[in-house]
């Protein structure tokens with residue numbers, strides 16, 4: 141029997157579940173795949189319906205979670221195998237090499253500064269680049285750099301003719317002596333009594349909806365990309381710009397709802413948060429520049445949460461946001477790289493076109509691609525959309541006793557709901573390990 | 575309580591055709607925004623569907639006859655509503671229940687097809703006349719392939735060249751094929767879409783009987799409309815034949831080296847995806863590959879092609895209804911082709927050929943661009 145708990149996934153749900161358990165005196169192992177905890181919430185600019193700065197309310201929780209005496213945070217790690225049953229699980233975790241000694245690294249950023257190799261910046265949704273020696277993002281927890289072996293010159297280019305490595309600048313400049321090119325992946329075995337899955341979601345790739353021109357037209361972006369574009373710590377320093385070479389500030393923005401959602405050709409379900417996040421994003425645009433007029437193309441506005449309907453009303457009244465009831469048929473592009481939207485205005489019963497400066501696609505949110513693998517490892521069942529299966533009167537219980545699921549990995553939900561579920565999952569897990 | 579509409583049964587026919595998905599339409603308007611009619615005038619597809627959902631269809635509404643069944647809306651509809659089936663059912667209520675008046679030209683066509691087995695109302699006996707010059711035999715037991723030309727090339731002298739080129743190619747490649755001539759009837763695909771279900775049923779039965787009696791197992795067609803109904807609709811009536819469209823068959827012959835394309839055609843050619851070959855049956859690559867096999871030919875893509883292709887306007891019985899100048903999709907498409915620098919617009923459907931030939935004529939573009947069926951282009955390259 142073990143009185144520890146494994147939490148898989150360090151987004152807001154995983155963080156909250158870990159904090160609750162740690163506060164109850166249980167030991168928590170939090171395994172996070174990416175180099176930092178924080179999840180999607182760390183990538184958001186603000187949160188609806190209060191417009192709180194997302195990272196500002198998240199960062200203290202990230203720090204508390206990391207610093208807590210009852211937690212062990214394993215980032216850049218993955219669960220490989222689980223055996224046993226409720227009360228006594230044996231877990232094998234693969235901790236990938238960062239090529240940086242976490243104990244020595246101070247997160248000063250010197251290696252990043254001097255590193256000559258560039259890689260796409262995944263935290264910024266591929267907008268812009270970062271270095272091969274990098275910190276996942278400014279507020280990353282743990283504040284430990286890592287080296288991307290796919291892009292590092294030393295690790296990809298081999299030796300020179302006279303047998304010397306081609307680069308090593310990071311090692312030369314690191315005053316803490318933390319760079320360690322010989323670091324190896326590590327396998328860790330844990331014994332836990334309960335497991336909480338909190339692996340969240342991926343944004344749906346809208347490329348297959350060719351009629352919307354994503355990737356073909358520069359000024360058609362996804363909502364997740366938009367969150368980074370408008371964020372002060374994002375690739376443009378929070379200056380909301382078009383992605384075409386003209387660099388113009390957009391004055392009209394169209395938000396297209398239900399892209400790949402509620403659509404039997406893509407995902408049948410409603411992703412539940414997009415009506416609100418597009419409203420938020422339109423409000424933020426207007427706060428950045430009061431001249432911006434936003435149009436939200438929707439099928440029906442789903443504002444069924446605390447304060448949501450008022451939020452929508454405020455967007456209309458105070459932030460120059462117009463809601464148009466229509467599922468957009470097509471997006472074309474004019475000679476000035478402006479997106480042209482074709483749609484039926486269902487109120488006036490007319491097919492119209494509208495030329496805007498920027499289009500934001502509210503794409504569906506789907507389970508992480510490795511949910512299937514994780515379900516196999518944990519022997520838990522997934523539902524028809526590959527969300528972890530739960531039941532109405534046991535909403536955080538998976539199909540395996542002792543294994544729980546919370547947050548977006550088990551169904552569409554916003555941050556407050558993910559947090560509530562996380563606390564529920566923590567309570568359920570605590571029952572087992574007490 | 576009073577009935578909202580005097581055609582209560584009629585509404586049931588429509589609802590039945592729409593099935594379960596029809597109930598699920600959430601009136602998003604994607605279909606209207608997608609419909610090519612809105613490039614030239616206003617056609618709010620969603621409104622018709624909504625009226626049908628409510629049981630309040632205005633059967634007198636001319637809009638009922640606009641849909642060219644191109645399938646662009648169906649391909650995108652997030653709820654899987656079979657919009658074409660619903661259109662067909664609404665037309666059926668007019669054509670066969672008598673809820674309103676059928677447009678004149680369509681009424682005459684339906685009569686022709688019902689009596690003579692072809693929309694032109696020509697004699698059955700002369701259906702095979704096009705083949706005399708091409709030395710085509712009559713299909714008999716044991717012949718490998720039935721070539722079914724479609725009524726348009728069979729009777730329309732301007733379009734006959736499609737059938738003749740195809741027969742020429744088949745002869746050249748040494749294919750054992752024949753036609754059924756007077757025993758063939760119109761395939762019935764379009765008249766069914768125009769709401770004449772019973773005419774379709776009798777045409778289909780007659781063809782199935784003729785094919786079966788003659789021992790046909792494989793049919794080659796020039797028209798995607800024949801292709802569609804033979805392949806997807808005849809089986810439900812007991813007609814199970816292997817069906818190939820010329821685009822597919824030509825490619826096979828070329829790949830098997832039964833045809834050698836040697837004569838150069840140094841022209842820029844754009845290809846028009848027929849709705850019933852592309853969207854309805856997913857055949858996009860074969861015709862393009864056939865064109866690319868012609869030496870010298872430069873294949874260019876039109877702005878809206880493949881899945882997004884704009885219809886010529888001839889489906890769903892529209893080929894028999896006059897479309898006002900200024901509202902013809904084929905005019906728009908021709909302009910696109912000319913703008914793209916095409917010297918030839920290649921087609922793979924006799925309806926496309928009719929409509930585009932007409933556009934070339936009425937727009938006076940004969941010196942800039944010509945319309946050619948892919949079979950003609952291949953025939954010219956041998």
Ligand SMILES: Cc1cc2nc3c(=O)[nH]c(=O)nc-3n(C[C@H](O)[C@H](O)[C@H](O)COP(=O)(O)OP(=O)(O)OC[C@H]3O[C@@H](n4cnc5c(N)ncnc54)[C@H](O)[C@@H]3O)c2cc1C
Pocket residue numbers: 148149150151152153154171172173174177178179180181184186187188189217218219338339340341342343363364367413417420505508510514546547548549553554555556558
């Ligand atoms: C554009 C956009 C804007 C939004 N705006 C708002 C808003 O304003 N307000 C609001 O309430 N909600 C908003 N949301 C929704 C919000 O992002 C989610 O509700 C929330 O992020 C869910 O948290 P989570 O912890 O369940 O998942 P995530 O945030 O996805 O976190 C999951 C974590 O698990 C990790 N992980 C995944 N797989 C594995 C694995 N196999 N092993 C280990 N770790 C793994 C991931 O790396 C990640 O860190 C928005 C969503 C989008 C797309």
